[in-house]
Amino acid sequence: MAKLLAGSHIPILIKLVQMTDGPVLELGIGYNSTPLLHWLCGASRHLVSLEGDEKWVKKFQEYNVDRHIVKHIEDWDKADIDNTHWSVVLIDHRPALRRKVDAERLKDKADYILIHDSEPEINKFYRYTDIYPLFKYRHDYTAVKPNSVVLSNFKDLSNL
């Protein structure tokens, strides 16, 4: 059931992509976000989708084109994500506790960091609350559940 009801971050993800025009990073690929980002970013925006499960990378291989890199990552520590300032980063990868590590890593490298599965009752799995103090701005997207959270050190999120 959880798999079928995935995708609750779609509305806020669209909003963030449409209000920005720079590069987009997706950590953790999936059928609810990768195709959407592929088409929303169009021909002009750089999009990088990274995934730890090679099986999923193969499923989405056709999306791997010049402007959209779809790549398998064996070691998240070695992922080349620190040398770009991203407009939007979507954090939705595994393992669960890796998400806060990469959010912290990107805290000064992204205008908007969108993290999925942020409702308080599952914080014990993800421990996002550890990294919230590292950001100036935070917006809890609770219109739909599972919740998402947007974090930024660059953009006031009151317009979301």
Added chain:
Amino acid sequence: MKYRTGWSSHLPVLAKVLRVTKGSVLELGMGIFSTPFLHWMCLADGRRELFSYESNERYFKEQRLFSRGFHKIELVKDWDKIDIDKPWCVAFIDHEAERRKIEIRRLSWHARYLVVHDTQPQAEQEYGYNEIYPLFKYRRDYKFSRANTSVLSNFKDLSELDA
């Protein structure tokens, strides 16, 4: 299974149309890309009424857990008998090839916006869309993918989609 890019090329067009509209949404032909997308977009936009119809039992079973108060999902035995001949704000057409032009005709004066998938000329033999284009005053074709998507309307001149 490998996912083809053309299977999801309707998403940005649906996003565009949903952004400029407010009312009920009809989905003919469910799928792993369109059904979750429409579900969450309609839920986030004040629980817009959403009806999804599918004749393939496997696709229906895969997506039926999205059924909610605002989102009605129905397995179709006979497309002629589905209750769609009433006003819709947006209708998404992506169901059985031979049925598409029939439902488009049925909806031509009921739906303000029809979003039609697979409208590339190379697929004309399969879908026969050329027969129904003359029924509409306004049309926009989106060709950024090999699988094109078109928006048809008899009510809106579609210029708001250009913004």
